[in-house]
Amino acid sequence: MPGPLDGFRVVDLTTMVSGPLGSMILADQGADVVKVEMPRGGDHTRQVATRRNGYSASFLNNNRNKRSIALDLKTPDGLEAVKRLVREADVFLQNFRPGVTDRLGLGYEDLRAINPRLVYVSIAGFGFEGPFAGKPVFDPLIQSLSGLTTVQAGSDEDRPRLVRTILPDKLTGFAMSQAVCAALLARSRSGEGQHVRLSMLDTVLAFLWSSDMGGHTFVGDEMEKEAAQSWIDLIYETKDGYISVAVMRHKEWLGLAEAAERPEWTEDPRFQDSESLDRHKHARLELTQEVLRERTTAEWIDRLEAAGVPCAPVLTRREAIRHPQVQANGIVFENDHPAAGRLRQARNPAQFSATPNEHRFGAPALGGQTREILAEAGYSPAEIEALIEAGAAAEPKRAGPQGTGEDAA
Incomplete structure (x- = not known):
C-alpha cells in the first residue's frame, strides 16, 4: 500500500x-x-x-x-x-x-x-x-x-x-x-x-507563543523583563552523570521528598502547593541539585520511578539511539x-x-x-x-x- x-x-x-x-x-x-x-x-x-x-x-x-x-x-x-x-x-x-x-x-x-x-x-x-x-x-x-x-x-x-x-x-x-x-x-x-x-x-x-510568551499575552499587563523559568534548570548532576527530574506539581514534590529521604521538605512552608513551588523555584532547585549528587543516575531512576516522579537519564546522541525505548519505537x-x-x-x-x-x-x-x-x-x-x-x-x-x-x- x-x-x-x-x-x-x-x-x-x-x-x-x-x-x-x-x-x-x-x-x-x-x-x-x-x-x-x-x-x-x-x-x-x-x-x-x-x-x-x-x-x-x-x-x-x-x-x-x-x-x-x-x-x-x-x-x-x-x-x-x-x-x-x-x-x-x-x-x-x-x-x-x-x-x-x-x-x-x-x-x-x-x-x-x-x-x-x-x-x-x-x-x-x-x-x-x-x-x-x-x-x-x-x-x-x-x-x-x-x-x-x-x-x-x-x-x-x-x-x-x-x-x-x-x-x-x-x-x-x-x-x-x-x-x-x-x-x-x-x-x-x-x-x-x-x-x-x-x-x-x-x-x-x-x-x-504556546509556552514561552505568557508574559506578553495579556494586553496591558506585559512583563518588562523575563525572569528565569524553572523548566530551563531541570538537568541535574548525579554522582556519576546527569539526570532530568520534572517536578511540576505538588504531588511530585512530595514524591521527590520521599525518594530523597527528606521528610522535612513536605513541611517546608515554601513548598505547600504548586503555586508556591513555582514562586520559590530557585530554592527548590538548589535543594534538588544538592541531594541528587548523593547517588548515581541509575539509583535515582529506580527511586524516583518508585515514588512516581517523572525522570529520565541524560544521554549522548550515541547512547540515545541505542536506548531500549528508542529501539522499541523503531x-x-x-x-x-x-x-x-x-x-x-x-x-x-x-x-x-x-x-x-x-x-x-x-x-x-x-x-x-x-x-x-x-x-x-x-x-x-x-x-x-x-x-x-x-x-x-x-x-x-x-x-x-x-x-x-x-x-x-
Missing part, C-alpha cells in the same frame, strides 16, 4: 534545510518530489562536511525519496523546462529571497496562469515585507531576532544562548509540510490552488544507498496504519533523473539531448542507477 500522498507531484526548488526537510516529509509520505537543482554544485548541503563517497550526511538526511533534475534557471530553456514540469504538478516549493522568482518568471501569478490548481509555497527567512525581508538569513539570525536566544538563556538578564541545533530551519520544514497538506485538502473542495507563504521568523514566534532504521553505502536514519515520525510511509530510494545524485523527468514532461530524446548539449540541463558525469553518480556535468 503506497503512502498517503501517493499520486501527488511536487516540484521543489528549495535548498539548504527548511524546504528540503519539508519536501522530504512529503516524499516519505508518498509524494513524487522532483528536486530542481542548478547543474554546477546543486543544493549547497551537497558540499558540506561529514561525507562519504561524494555525499554529505546533511544532504542524505534531508533529501531521500526524491528525484533530481539539473536545470540552469539562468537560461530560457531551463526556465521553460521548469514551467513544463509545473503543468502537471500539484505543488511548487521555493525559498529564494522575496522577489527573485517574480524576476525569473516563476512567481505565483506566472505559474498560476499555467496551472490554476497549483499549490504554490514560498518560504522566507525574516518575512516577505518589512525592513529585514531582503536580507540574507541563516538560522542563528532567526534565533536572535525572534527572542529564542533569550528564552534559551533563561531570563533577560542572562547572556543570550543559541539552541545548538538549527531549530528555526527544521520547525519551518515541518510547518511547511503541514501547510501543503492543508492546501491540498482545500483544493480538493474548491478545485483551485493557492499561494501559501511562511517565514522562519513567523514559525519560531508561533512556536514560542524511529531509527538502516538502509543501503547505492553510492554512500549503509546509512542510519530516522524515519518520518508519523505512522499511518492504512497508508504507511515507504523508504523507496535514497537521496539522488545531482541530475540523476534529468532524462526521465524531462521525458515525463513530454520532451523527446532529441530535445533532451539538445538541452544537455546546450547546458540548460545536466545529468551526472558517470551514469548509473537511480541515486548514484557524482556532480552533474
Whole structure:
C-alpha cells in the first residue's frame, strides 16, 4: 500500500534545510518530489562536511525519496523546462529571497496562469515585507531576532544562548509540510490552488507563543523583563552523570521528598502547593541539585520511578539511539544507498496504519533523473539531448542507477 500522498507531484526548488526537510516529509509520505537543482554544485548541503563517497550526511538526511533534475534557471530553456514540469504538478516549493522568482518568471501569478490548481509555497527567512525581508538569513539570525536566544538563556538578564541545533530551519520544514497538506485538502473542495507563504521568523514566534510568551499575552499587563523559568534548570548532576527530574506539581514534590529521604521538605512552608513551588523555584532547585549528587543516575531512576516522579537519564546522541525505548519505537532504521553505502536514519515520525510511509530510494545524485523527468514532461530524446548539449540541463558525469553518480556535468 503506497503512502498517503501517493499520486501527488511536487516540484521543489528549495535548498539548504527548511524546504528540503519539508519536501522530504512529503516524499516519505508518498509524494513524487522532483528536486530542481542548478547543474554546477546543486543544493549547497551537497558540499558540506561529514561525507562519504561524494555525499554529505546533511544532504542524505534531508533529501531521500526524491528525484533530481539539473536545470540552469539562468537560461530560457531551463526556465521553460521548469514551467513544463509545473503543468502537471500539484505543488511548487521555493525559498529564494522575496522577489527573485517574480524576476525569473516563476512567481505565483506566472505559474498560476499555467496551472490554476497549483499549490504554490514560498518560504522566507525574516518575512516577505518589512525592513529585514531582503536580507540574507541563516538560522542563528532567526534565533536572535525572534527572542529564542533569550528564552534559551533563561531570563533577560542572562547572556543570550543559541539552541545548538538549527531549530528555526527544521520547525519551518515541518510547518511547511503541514501547510501543503492543508492546501491540498482545500483544493480538493474548491478545485483551485493557492499561494501559501511562511517565514522562519513567523514559525519560531508561533512556536514560542504556546509556552514561552505568557508574559506578553495579556494586553496591558506585559512583563518588562523575563525572569528565569524553572523548566530551563531541570538537568541535574548525579554522582556519576546527569539526570532530568520534572517536578511540576505538588504531588511530585512530595514524591521527590520521599525518594530523597527528606521528610522535612513536605513541611517546608515554601513548598505547600504548586503555586508556591513555582514562586520559590530557585530554592527548590538548589535543594534538588544538592541531594541528587548523593547517588548515581541509575539509583535515582529506580527511586524516583518508585515514588512516581517523572525522570529520565541524560544521554549522548550515541547512547540515545541505542536506548531500549528508542529501539522499541523503531524511529531509527538502516538502509543501503547505492553510492554512500549503509546509512542510519530516522524515519518520518508519523505512522499511518492504512497508508504507511515507504523508504523507496535514497537521496539522488545531482541530475540523476534529468532524462526521465524531462521525458515525463513530454520532451523527446532529441530535445533532451539538445538541452544537455546546450547546458540548460545536466545529468551526472558517470551514469548509473537511480541515486548514484557524482556532480552533474
